[in-house]
Amino acid sequence: MLLRLRLLEFRCHERLEFFPTPGRNHLVGQNGRGKTSILEAAWFLSRLRSFRTGQPREMARWPGKGFAIEADCAATAGGPAEHLIVRWNDGARETFLDGNKIAMPEFWGRLPTVLLSAEDTVLIRGPAARRQAWLDALESLAVPAHLVAVQRYNAVLKQRNAWLREWAGGRRGDRALGEVLDAQLVATGLAVTAGRVRAAEAAGRLAEPLLEAFFGGAAVCRFAYRPGFDPAGGEEAARTLLREAAPSEQRQGRTLAGPHRDEWIIQWKGKSVGRFGSEGEQRLSALLLRLIEAARVREARGRWPLFLLDDALTPLDPERKLTLEQLLPADAQILQAGTVMPDGGAVWEIGPGSCLLPAIP
Template identity: 30%
Template sequence: MFIKKIFLKSFRNYSGLEQDFSPGINLIVGQNAQGKTNLLESLYILSMGKSFRTVRDTELIKWNSKGYVVKGIVIKKEDELEIKLKYLKNDRKRVWINNVEKKHLRDFVGKINVVVFSPQDLSIVKGEPSKRRSFIDKELIQVNPLYSFYTSQYNKVILQRNNLLRSLSKNSKDIGLLEVLNKQLAKYGTQILLKRQDIVRKLSILARLIQRKITGGKEDLEINYISTIGDVTDKAQRVIYNIFLDKLQKMKEKEIERGITLVGPHRDDLTFLINGIDTKVYGSQGQQRTTALSLKLAELEFIKSEVGDYPILLLDDVFSELDRDRQRFLLKTIKHVQTFITVTDGMHADIQPDRVFRVEKGVVKECFGIGEIGKNTKDQNQETWS
């Protein structure tokens, strides 16, 4: 799949943009703070319905504007799709596919698939458990529309349950309601656990192969899902459900005392082991970076295996951070993937892009080849668009 063309209106620092792209490598060059990441952000929104940088849609609206529009023409398995998202202040986000408005954002998310790799992704390896949970959740939402239903139901139960736990510490009358909520939590939680375990198993196999290739066979990467309810590896749905309920029963006193739900997928984690050793704790900077790269490339292969087509790859500021060998490995791997690579001026050494664009103050100009990056020979922007 690839994005053939994008239209932006009042999005971040873009007043209006109409730009077509190559199905191969698109290099986006420019100085700092010109709008390179903003452009990638708009492409990501076409896939996920929200930004990878913020949860607040108002931040995406160009200052002093009423709202923003992002529209893309996408080629997916030879079909042409028009995907559009519009957000006006004080209104809900509205989405269209081929001019038909969709009632729910979840009917829009994942129509095209995108993998983004930015310096912040190192926090998947190094950061807090929430980063790792959100990483797998984002993958699952893209390939499994039901997943966001399970997570939103689960989160609703958590809220209700936490309120109840707090009130139980003062008055233990509602213990019957707790049992009801436990069953609901275990029901949705089990679905989440099954899906997460499955994706982690697949990503682990793919990432291991990639890490071996990058390191010439020296590093054996293993990704494990660590659940707070206990060992649920390879267990059947019914068994996981019962383990979950047992654990909630065991934790009852402690949870009432603390007033929060202490176990379940909202508290689970992943580990990345290199040759059996935890990369988060003991890995070198280089090993952590390689792990993040392997993970992202595993994501590409995972989405390909699930939806039958490679996703679009957005590399924001990471290319120049990699050493030569890793850069070469990456370029070899993405031969059949539409890729957008942002680089600041002068950092595009080994890339052989199909098209090159220069971004300056929210205006995109195409350049014909690396040698002409500074010449701004073709201006495809339109200041007004509706």
């Protein structure tokens, strides 16, 4: 639960402090006042990345070169609070827990959040890396060590690609180094694959009641995970795959087998939603994945995440909008950005100069 959020030099906010209520919190105000930026800050504090940009420097208030986000959060209302800080300054990121500097894997997800946004269809129709990252996040919300496995795999992959580029450039790479990198790629890759298998199985299980609520049955939707390394084949199968790919890899200068080649496909009535689905099907699929994330947090941690709603309801038809409202847990904390004064919940109006005050209906 988010008890306090403080932004310093973040987006359009020079300084902003916010004390949300335990239930639903509506952020209202004119366009350009920084409502979505508050959601973005909470998301960045949780996932250490933005849902709006891949460049953290764009989140620094112009013309500055850095920003800070602070928060007090607790597992339950009235429970012991943790003080979280993330600072970004001119390319360097630091994370702190209760005043002590900690590493990214220990910080990631301490404030669990789930984002519901109308822009989330990129998760469905975007490149495979988007869905790989979603599976990794789903597993890391329950098993934080999976995030470390992904980091290790990516580090080995980067080294191996550099080694392969030597071959592609006409120089013969050190074969002994190549054998070491192959062994490391297999070991770390199979660890990542095992986590994604667990995440894919959890997604299928947690999706069933959601599909029942949205469509009256789970038969309409199926998930298909296609790993780059066969988890059943183990190390020998992975090594064989690398040996077979070696000539092509040395010509192209990049690794052609492993979890970075995974695909996770969402199918509606037998067709890929990403390739053949309508805009509406892709939008509903994205919402489904985010609600699966929330259910995963509830299952693993015994509490709901902080829900961040950024224009998620607007594109839905009235029936689906009502269904989504009913699926949002009554005992969850929600931050919702909009321009219209809503019915129910605490309403906070953002005025000029990042002034955030309770609104009077």
